[in-house]
Amino acid sequence: MPASIRDVAERAGVSVGTVSNVLNRPGQVSEATRERVLEAITALGFVRNESARHLRAGHSRTIGLVVLDIANPFFTDVARGVEDVANRAGLAVILCNSDDRPEKESAHLDVLAEQRVQGVLITPTAELSPNLQTLRRRGVPVVLVDRRAPSPDQCSIAVDDVLGGRLAAEHLLERGHRRIAFVGGASGLPQVQERHAGVEAAVREATGSDDALVVFSPEVLTVEAGREAAARIVGTPAARRPTAVVCANDLMALGVLQEMVRQGVRVPDDVAIVGYDDIDFAAAAAVPLTSVRKPRVALGSRAAELLLDEARGEGHVHVQEVVEPTLVVRESSVVFRDREGSR
Amino acid sequence: MPASIRDVAERAGVSVGTVSNVLNRPGQVSEATRERVLEAITALGFVRNESARHLRAGHSRTIGLVVLDIANPFFTDVARGVEDVANRAGLAVILCNSDDRPEKESAHLDVLAEQRVQGVLITPTAELSPNLQTLRRRGVPVVLVDRRAPSPDQCSIAVDDVLGGRLAAEHLLERGHRRIAFVGGASGLPQVQERHAGVEAAVREATGSDDALVVFSPEVLTVEAGREAAARIVGTPAARRPTAVVCANDLMALGVLQEMVRQGVRVPDDVAIVGYDDIDFAAAAAVPLTSVRKPRVALGSRAAELLLDEARGEGHVHVQEVVEPTLVVRESSVVFRDREGSR
DNA sequence: CTCCGTCTGTGAAACGATTCAGCCGATCTG
DNA sequence: CAGATCGGCTGAATCGTTTCACAGACGGAG
8 A cells, every 4th residue: 555666666767776776875866866756755655664674684673672660760761771772773672571570571572583673682580581592592682681691692781789789788887777678579580689689798797697687578579569568667576677678679669668658657767768770769759769879771772782783793792791880878868967847 | 594484394395385374374284294394493493574474464563652751650551551452462562752852753653654563552742743644644543642633533542631630629629728839831732731721720610710820831741840840839938839739740749749848848738739640659659649540551551452443444433532530639638637657 | 987176285476675787878098 | 989987777686474376186976
């Protein structure tokens, strides 16, 4: 139904080759012919068929992005970074949400393979899907996002989450907290395990034992899970109740914060809270959240750059980049005495 | 480089037609042959080339989704609904973010047209892009999401935002508020204008004039914009300061809330706040936000269903669905006397 | 034995854009 | 003026899959 290059050629009285030249190498076509072709194109409303181009070219103009949780603003920020770079390169992004479920992830990877995407950016679920290996064997570039590549034959851009956990814990320890809770996930995500490890190491170094640390492991990393963890923390006898909470992500930290406030626990006076990711909502919370900041958008754009470089071929060298997170201190962990208003 | 159906045929000692039959009409192939072909497929790691299928079939297996702001959880929820339905139908979703900018929207639509998507779901920017018309003329189904179609020759699923605005305002008026602020956008989005109109109508009916309403019109509908509006509201002389704020979306409401709390204004005691969309973060705010609820995920899934139906052809009738929002009352607008804790 | 229908499988055309060898005429070179 | 060069254009091959008319083989019916 839509006009093809053949229709355009016919209307302009030239061959299809010439139309293609107008489109791709306009300099090689004389002014007069070019205008005639252009006129025909607009008259017929011709739009290139990307599939036909792709079929001939052997590669498409799309990349795939597979994230763990589209509802987590961290990933939408990453997606933003990816989109920026991809669009600038003329590529469309197929965004897939795995919901941290290997089956969904696997199904998405199959679709992306059929679409012959130029490459895949992925924050994988706990274990690396076999489909991912298959994809790479087929020569499809795969870049891991927010997750370190297990081997040097692959690009990745990750965050030093052990350091992140450490920063969070040390901040609290410096402020005298000696009973700290870590609210992490049981999903087995390395990111979470590392954050946990960082917190643990800092606590051990400061107190000489692990006794000061209590760990909560909800199934998922959501606001709801945070709320539940907070309820359990508040339910702890006062003498053993943690005075500070480190959460594996901001979603849970917001849940913890909400439940604390709801139950009349003062933040940070009674319980200090530190989140992770530093999503925008962290700063926007009614008690602004101290959080471990990761360069969210940059993570996405850098990953996309690595992918494009690999897709281009020509002497690409795999790199496993690790960026250092920083701690952003806000009111959820420190009492600012110069605040207006009062509680 | 990747194996083609021809390679498979060769290895299995059959013709390409037979391989295709195994893939698409396995019943028509004898058991023995089928197994030989299947064996060849796995041995070669054959994956269909979707572009070639598409080229032949005349239509691709993707749909486009263009949203106003990927960072707004409302849209990620919509995207979730869309993805559910699309994936069930074996379609991939190309997610595009227009950032409420017509140029970006237009560029995305061009790409989608080249990709020959089966259809486009879009929450358009203020004015309907000419590309949208072009697309429809080319026979590509377009469904408007969260925006009423201007004519009956097109599907849309929208929310009665006048009613939504009214619900928000009436709730506040019933509680005795007589100075109300509306924080909306200057972007000209009909959604925002309707919300404004609903608030205005309710205020006029209750007070007999528009004097009780103060309007703030930030450029964008973000958390930051909400904060700035709140600062201006707080800066108003006490005698004229609004005692309640209706925001055009939750992002801004959260910004308002944050700034109020930061400045020591008690919510809801000094100022009540009502948001719009009822994103998850609304309930998770430290002062849970009263908000006008829209069926976010359902909006997306229903839109996708309409699109698929239209794409299927066969006697599709265009419908312009309008769903009624409801008000979810939380603590940002009502003092719950039975709360634990105190201020 | 012939005719027919059924079951399997074949092979070529088609989808739309790109590319590339090659053609034609004009201009330049010596 | 012959030969080389060049700009501008043509037309066919190609990419990988689907589809469809048709070809063999085989068994049963008459």
